[in-house]
Structures are given as structure tokens and as C-alpha cells.
Amino acid sequence: AAGVIQSPRHLIKEKRETATLKCYPIPRHDTVYWYQQGPGQDPQFLISFYEKMQSDKGSIPDRFSAQQFSDYHSELNMSSLELGDSALYFCASSLFILPYYEQYFGPGTRLTVT
């Protein structure tokens, strides 16, 4: 079965640079979620989109923005990168069917800021 696709899988950036992470949800899934996972920590919710509209926002820094496009893929844009942004970034997708929002995670993008 098709899974969530994320690109790139690994990214190395320097402080103050910009990064763009991409996510392609499972076909027919209408909702996309972004999570950040630091070393030894839980995934932390950043932001979600349903039918191309932002549906909720978590602990996402103002330096980060995201959107969902007409083909349902999503991009997370990260500017003025800081060392503390080094983490695994996961995208998940689901079908928005109350209350059965089973979220399936992609393989993640490992971001290293030097």
C-alpha cells in the first residue's frame, strides 16, 4: 500500500539559512499533519491542514510556515534556522472521518543545523 512520502530524507543547513520540507500524503487522504521530534523526545505537533485550510496550530515557531496545495501535498518552510531546530520532522496524513482520525506517519526528514 502507498505510504506518506517525505523529501528530502536528510538535510544539512547552516544557521540562519532556510529549509523547505515536502510531504505527499497517502492517496485520497485529505488531512496533513507536521510533527517535530527532538532527540529522546516525543513527536510534538506543529501544524495541520484539512482540505488546504490550516486546521490547527501547535508549538510552531513564527519562523516556520506551512501550506497545503491543491494536490494535497504540503510544504513546511523554515527560515532563520537555529541549532535547536535540528530534529526529525515527520509528516502524517489521515482521512478526516470523525472520530477515526488514524494518522499514518511518513519516514521523516532529518534536519541538521550547523
Place this chain on the structure above:
Amino acid sequence: QKEVEQNSGPLSVPEGAIASLNCTYSDRVSQSFFWYRQYSGKSPELIMSIYSNGDKEDGRFTAQLNKASQYVSLLIRDSQPSDSATYLCAVCNNAGNMLTFGGGTRLMVKP
């Protein structure tokens, strides 16, 4: 108090035994509960979802939900060394927009 709590472990069980993982949550109106398995450096993999009080079985896995006690558990029967991983309990908010995780329990199954 964290919204979702788990014992971080490690929980060590011998091969073939039953592993019991527990999770408590604070929001009484939560309706959707999930267990994810995560190997080191990999993404969370959904293994069980549960929405109603009682037990739900899928192969070697049984999820149990008690909304009155705000308690979710996962039982793994006939544990295998390949089950060694971190198990994340997750609760979805009622708007369906985000998961809150419980910190994870590291399970070690010894041959």
C-alpha cells in the same frame, strides 16, 4: 500534570511472555486513542486504535480502554525480540487536528 503519561521504562520481558504497557490521559472528553511503535531513528508506526470502552484485539496485540479511569493499555502476547522498540500512546483532540503523545515506554524483549 502532562496531558498523556506513560512509564518511560525500560520494560524488560523474556521472549514469549506478555508485555503490558500502560497510559493515562487527562482530558475526559477525548474519544480517539492510538498506540504507535517506534524503532530508534524511524517513524512512528500505527499498531492499534481504540475508540470504545473495552478490549480490541488484533493478532498478538490487545488494546484496552477505560474512559471512566482515563486509562489505555496495550498487551503484547508472545513477545518477540523484534517487538523491542518504544511504544507511544497517543490521544487525539476531539477536533481531530493533533495527537498528543505520552513520552513512550521502551520495551526490551530478551531472547
